[in-house]
Amino acid sequence: MTCSDLTVKMHGKVTxxxxxxxxxxxxxxxxxxxxxxxxxxxxxxxxxxxxxxKSDDVPGFLQYVHSELKN
Numbered sequence: 791m792t793c794s795d796l797t798v799k800m801h802g803k804v805t806x807x808x809x810x811x812x813x814x815x816x817x818x819x820x821x822x823x824x825x826x827x828x829x830x831x832x833x834x835x836x837x838x839x840x841x842x843x844k845s846d847d848v849p850g851f852l853q854y855v856h857s858e859l860k861n
Contacts, residue, residue: 801815822844828844830842830843831843831844831845
């Protein structure tokens with residue numbers, strides 16, 4: 791994962807259903823290669839920002855964050 795790989799994109803909005811479920815839009819599932827059964831990590835910061843990352847991608851993401859913190 792390189793810095794050029796980390797562009798931020800807004801993909802619209804989702805609705806939280808009565809059972810606290812959300813549907814990840816198809817374009818996002820396709821872009822991120824999310825398939826049924828994949829594990830996702832939920833990330834929040836200061837109780838305001840929420841993101842999801844595939845569990846398999848966490849090590850590379852943490853390496854990126856660590857390198858950014860050094861700068």
